[in-house]
Amino acid sequence: MISEFELIRRYFTKAAGKYTRLGIGDDCALIKVNEGMELALSTDMLVSGTHFFSDVSASQLGHKVLAVNLSDMAAMGGQPRWCTLAAALPEANETWVAAFAEGFFALADRFEVDLIGGDTTKGPLNFCVQIMGEVRTGKALLRGGAKVEDDIWVSGELGGAALMLKHLQGQILLSEELVQQCAKRLHTPEPRVALGLKLINIANSCIDVSDGLIADLGHILERSQVGAELWLGAIPSPLIPDIDSLELYQCMLAGGDDYELCFTAAKDKRALIDDISSSLKLRLSRIGIIKRESGLVVKDHQQNVVELAIKGFDHFG
């Protein structure tokens, strides 16, 4: 059986990049934060049976554990630079670990993120990544900055990951074409790092949609002490004419795992935001407006208020 140290040496030790003073191999890693910058950091733990099926592709899982953390960095407008990875594995299956590392580093390399530390242990399958990055002091995109009359925006499409999950659970049957589209959303989400960076000085508030739009926008509203009106017809989603519309709305509004950015910005930023959309080739949709009155009102295509029995994901709810 391959040893813990050999596993780390063979699959998880890479040359440190230019922002890393000392990477894997000592009691701590050492990094230097550039002058005028704050360090932004976030951590997410993914557990077999809770966040992914035990038979998930190792390579896709390697991608996803990093992607969900990069998404938190994106939501702050941060430039990701470093990460750590702690893993509990039931056994040291070298083929599986190699595939996991391949998925992980393919994404890490694309975003120029250094893996600078971690831990490997025996236990029920569990991955904990901490992402670290830089953001100019005082410029981070926070949840608490939404202002009355701000437009509410969302990137990409919502609901794809939740639809795929329902398909895998046998609750709905997606067409071959939609499976292709939605599987990517669930298994290899694309963190919106470039968008987050471009939203600095433009967005008043920002969050990534990981628990579902209603829940995550709810955090913005709570922190900013405002309310909002959402327009169902404006929320972008995979086009699924054969799915019951209530089921689709549930996925769009409360389906987690989308990892798009939801942000608010003043009306006079619309042209700038459209330019960002063009330059990134990323759909950015205006889906509502921030209101002075607390609470969240959702309106349908006919401007009728929709009653929602929808909440975001709560692990112990």
Next chain:
Amino acid sequence: MISEFELIRRYFTKAAGKYTRLGIGDDCALIKVNEGMELALSTDMLVSGTHFFSDVSASQLGHKVLAVNLSDMAAMGGQPRWCTLAAALPEANETWVAAFAEGFFALADRFEVDLIGGDTTKGPLNFCVQIMGEVRTGKALLRGGAKVEDDIWVSGELGGAALMLKHLQGQILLSEELVQQCAKRLHTPEPRVALGLKLINIANSCIDVSDGLIADLGHILERSQVGAELWLGAIPSPLIPDIDSLELYQCMLAGGDDYELCFTAAKDKRALIDDISSSLKLRLSRIGIIKRESGLVVKDHQQNVVELAIKGFDHFG
């Protein structure tokens, strides 16, 4: 059942300290690293059944998951300032979580460490802490700096945690007095942060003894490309006349979980190190010497070479 958000709000949200710009509650935390300092960081994952018994005291476990990380910071000579905590819990048992938080924050407050982020999820019991701190640029205590003729030192006593583990597993029977002494070593280890800070500019290399002295000193030797001679009779341990001496040696040399510091320093630093020992009221023992020839030789009280069939802990070995 208490919700995930309420659990975090009630037990894990504290006012941020003066080095934290933004603590728990947004997509990322924000910290500012002081000028002239590098950020040191380390992460450790503790899993039920692998690192602790499932019926362990929640309060002691709260202490330990932070202590083992603080120990890594100590081994670099770093000043701990911030940490994150990710936890997978089988259920949201509020009493258990409250006791865990009490043990965790008692230690965090003592070392003035801010909990600035984390994650809570459902799953087999698992804790992942990342510790972050500051160390003056270029001054960190590394594993690779040991020099030929350096003294090898160790703090405190070795073997207590491993003896307690053997006692709990029914392999040996400790006296009531020794149980008291060794239980502390296993359940609530004391990270040697103050020692690490004082060793800057004094020690040439340093590591914390988490996997066992032989294994951890082995990392120093490998990184420094040197060998060493260890003196069994000089290694401090709980006084256990009724334990078979081979079993005691096994615990002293290969027992993990001690969290003492092993460091090397030039001979002319002996007086300074004795002063540190006095000022910290912490035993510091000279237990060997660094040699040019690679390999580790252990000598007994009569200066005879002892053959060792001992290795450190490997999770997949």
